[in-house]
Amino acid sequence: MNAELGWLSLLPSLLAILVAIISRRVIWALLGGVIFAYGLLYSPDLSTAALAAGEGLYGTLVDPGNLMLWGFTLAIGALFGVLEQGGTFGSFVQALENKQWVHSRKRARLFTWVLGVIVFIESNVSIMTSGTTSRPVYDRLGISRQKLAYIIDSTCAPVCILIPLNAWGAFNLGLIGQQEVEQPLMVFAGSVLLNAYAIFALFLALWVAWTGWTIGPMKAYELTAQDDYAKRQSTTKAAPDAVNKGAVATVILSLVSMVVLVPAMLVYTGDGKLVAGSGMFSVFVAIYAALFIAIVGTLVSIPNSVGNVVRGIVRGARDILPLAVILWLAIALGDVTKSLGTGDYLTGLLNTSVPFMLIPVLVFILSGITAFAIGSSWGTFALMIPLAVPLALGLGIPVPLLIGAALAGGIFGDHASPISDTTIMASLASGSDHIAHVRTQLPYALLAAAATIVFYLLAGMFVEVTRVAS
Template structure:
């Protein structure tokens, strides 16, 4: 069809509707319907058939089927670990260790945990937050400082070391845009993911030098050491020392969690080598993550049964509950791939490239994409949803202008991380507050100055990168 400004409408509708309603699913559905209206106008029946055909084709595509199953698999994995009790045993075991005796060591321990455990942002946050909190309380470090280091490190590192669901999610979106060697291009984009890089480095700076800005100064000033042992209330309301956990169960639960997480870390690069005939960047990323997740799930199920933490029926129930909880993510991915295919048919990327040619300087494109992605991520509180909306818009612009796709991919992803990081309605922000045991709004306000500082640095870096293209 002839290129027209109307080709922008489906993507714009998805962005604006998602911002206003914070409902990514409805925004993507609206974009799909509008795209088919533009393709088949003025035939209502053809429009309806187009909606069903485009969605159905994406759903049953053999390559996409692996994505749906590994997405549900990772939900099942963490459902078994969390509900089955082994994760709680793992956390209790770590809480008993007192390897850290100074404030700097405590802050650095949290930062290192966030870097090393890069499997999934929310899981990393829970591990780092719950294991560090007793140490912070004992040494007199504010829980707001803990929440900031946990949130800034865990979410950012998961996108910089994408051997996880985030990596496979974005790799699928990139490949769906027709990018040649999508895995290699995705790896190249990591060097341009400026917000994530700056956020991790800034968290390291804060952890080492205890640099406090904005509201964080007040919370750090008011933090006092807590040397009293943990206590619980009995049936009469009186406080007494908490029960001592079974040491044998703590040890067995720890090994189950470690085996599952380590298998995830090891299996992804191993399978990339296998599927790539010895060449990592030529491996099948989706298949590799799929095999790694179900290997870890198998280990988690067997380990949970072996420790006696739960019976077979309960383990199956926990796996199904975990898969159900993550089902919306699989649906978002499905709809985003569908919308991305429709925008290509409409020629959105080609039109944008023609419209921007000569009217917007090249150096401005990357900052614009970064800021738009940040606004979207902040408003909807979902980095996944932002990736789904922004990548199908950013990549065609680069390809149409004959520019490398990696910086544009990075700008869209980096903006989504920034917006999600600063958003008070983000799941990672909320979980960081819960894991650290702090008031949610306190975490939001103490973290925001650091996020804005890293965001400003990223905007400047994208402008410089754009000038060099």
């Protein structure tokens, strides 16, 4: 087995990403990347490589933790299908319009941003809540689903890392606590404030929500959505139906239960400690509870809706199945790249001599490349924090600064990568074509990354001047 391949270990992920973007056939690109990775790992024994690839894919599919992931992924599709097909979402959107809360595009975008900030307990729940709630409003008002995908993706993950009262915080605090640092909690708190990319991305998303600012490929999708809206407005429409209060209550109760049950289950499974709970199981329970409420509420509030509910479950799960497959293959690719030593190779690049003032920005860039290649911010944190802390201690750089740079790079690479789980979830929740979401979000992510690079360059210069002065 070839465990250390140097730069060759980057090829499977990078080729899968390139092929996915060019061909738009994400599933085949990821499957090819997995097979290629196993081929490198067991080269030149291709028969063993083929068997290992099959075993790896099967193992990823039936892993108990992943089974829960597939289960709640399909349930999310079924939930949205029931609410949409059953007719409750129509009443919910009509109620919002009647209340004049989201009667304009600006208010709709701000509604999504605020919702993403409020639901900071778990990134996937935040993405799904913001996306599924906002999607029918965006369709009604002529805002592209790509703009929705960008706002939820650039709000939910940054908020989860900036307000770390969740599994993100527990994970990273645990990593920092394993290093030789005093008061790891205070160090972690400082690193949160120095996570420049998350801060810039969050407030850039707020600016886009406030102004509707559109750049790059996003323009075409926004124009198409607005043209469709104009055509609908030009046709003669019947008076809107009266709001079904039971249907509205069904939507609100199902979504609120999903949000509330996650922290409740985290406390329950963590024996009273929220950060010690089982995140995956908590999300699984919360989403199935929301689905149950949606089914019962729809049947009670809308007469003769049994057929629509059944069709909604089947259609919703069917529509989301391709993204579940993409998620499966992305996880399998991430697992095999760890065996190839991809992360170790990238982190080892900083062992060479580099100018002191460039260390923070290089940690950010390397962390971003790692997250882009492996499609996992959490995997990147696990690789980069053990590198960042010894570097900071050895060179006399403030530890929170380098941890913040590592966390920032992980979030940026996660945003930019088409094989990232949160990027896939954002496409799923918004109903956007996945590659369209990646292409339209990238200019915004690069803009926030450019501002982050300037920040870390200035921070490095400040640390250098301070060191020389002392």
